[in-house]
Amino acid sequence: MTLNRYKPIIEALGFTTLHSSQRLQVLWGGYGELVRLYVDSTSIVVKHVQLPQQHTHPRGWNTQLSHQRKLKSYQVELSWYHHQAEHTNARVPKKLLAQTDGQEYLLVMEDLKSVGYSEMVSTAKRQHITACLRWLAQFHAQYIGDQGKDLWPVGCYWHLATRPDEFDALQDMQLKQHAHTIDRVLTQAPYPTLVHGDAKLANFCFTPDGNQAAAVDFQYVGRGCAMKDVALFISSAVEPELCAQMESELLDEYFAHLQLALSDSQPQLCAQRVEQAWRPLFAIAWADFQRFVKGWSPDHWKINAYTEALTAQALETLKAYR
Incomplete structure (x- = not known):
């Protein structure tokens, strides 16, 4: 042009x-x-x-x-x-x-670069991860209860209803059998909010010190379970071999940021109750993403020992939601 x-x-x-x-x-x-x-x-x-x-x-x-x-x-x-x-x-x-x-x-x-958010990174340092988790917590806290007018009824680019071709290609029969239950649990999750929908590391810009983040690319923003964003972000920013040992630390950090964000934007909500409702859905949200990746690109690096173990945990957790 x-x-x-x-x-x-x-x-x-x-x-x-x-x-x-x-x-x-x-x-x-x-x-x-x-x-x-x-x-x-x-x-x-x-x-x-x-x-x-x-x-x-x-x-x-x-x-x-x-x-x-x-x-x-x-x-x-x-x-x-x-x-x-x-x-x-x-x-x-x-x-x-x-x-x-x-x-x-x-x-x-x-241009975010012209207002201080000049850095994009392909390998996240710890401060980048913190900045993104804080951003997600602020975003999710503000929009709990929002109806998402004119946005996706269910946010995230891998939502099951919008991915029938990848679902048909899925060869993991156990995951395929439970895919609709996973989708239902996430769609009916308590405290629905807006999700970014594609909250990967590449969609964040940072200040030079890495302590502040801004997000771009809102093509898949819509209502949904906040854990979808958190799972996708971690999948993009943390090496697979480190995910297991960092999982609890990162979730603790996200929910600490969420508590602060809720006290600012929606103090009528009990942060502890939101965490109790959302934290168990982390594994289920990642299993939902695993369903998409396995159908879309079954040899993708995001399918690994950690994600397989987390998916197995999610399928076990589903029993509590039946």
């Missing part, structure tokens, strides 16, 4: 000079691009979605259902930025412009 293409955006936002652009990434499946624009004395980020002529997927999931799910995800993200983003307690990019034109979506946001 040429610089001239962006000039109407720049003018609409009141900037005078567009100096240059930098493509940050091509969107998943070739559905557009994420671009940084250097304007006046600052920078902004544009998420420009254009539907491809031919659907592509790096693992071959090129179905019409996959296409419709992506379309829905971009509509949800625009709704999030229209109605929710400016009110959230957890740090997210501020919306500057959001619009839809047929099969084209445009989201213009502040």
Whole structure:
């Protein structure tokens, strides 16, 4: 896309000079691009979605259902930025412009890099993990009880109802047998909140010291069990061989952050009761993710001894919910 293409955006936002652009990434499946624009004395980020002529997927999931799910995800993200983003307690990019034109979506946001969240990491240090757990706790605490208007009825990109192809491909028959029970338990979990839906390490930006985090990519935000976000984050930020020994420590830390966040945003709720309801669902939430990964990519590195043991624990725990 040429610089001239962006000039109407720049003018609409009141900037005078567009100096240059930098493509940050091509969107998943070739559905557009994420671009940084250097304007006046600052920078902004544009998420420009254009539907491809031919659907592509790096693992071959090129179905019409996959296409419709992506379309829905971009509509949800625009709704999030229209109605929710400016009110959230957890740090997210501020919306500057959001619009839809047929099969084209445009989201213009502040550049987190220009306001101090300049770092992205592929290997998390301990302070990065703490910052993300704090972010998730603040987010979940604020939205307990929120109806998630115009968002996903059930958040997270691997939700069972939206992944029938991967479910059909699943070869783990025990997990397949219990998949709908797992989904029901999570969907009916006490204290439903909003979940980010794709809370992996790659969707967080950090201050240079790593102590503060901001999150991006709200295509799968919706109502759900908070443990889905926590499980996905840990799966992306902690080495598999360390997960078992760090599990209790990380959950303790998350719930400590949640207690503080609830005292600020929803003091009428008892943090201890929320923790008692949510903590047992951690293993079940991870088993739900395991169901997706095993159907989607059965040789994926996120399937390992820890996740298999946690899934077995979850299947045993399910007996208490029948």
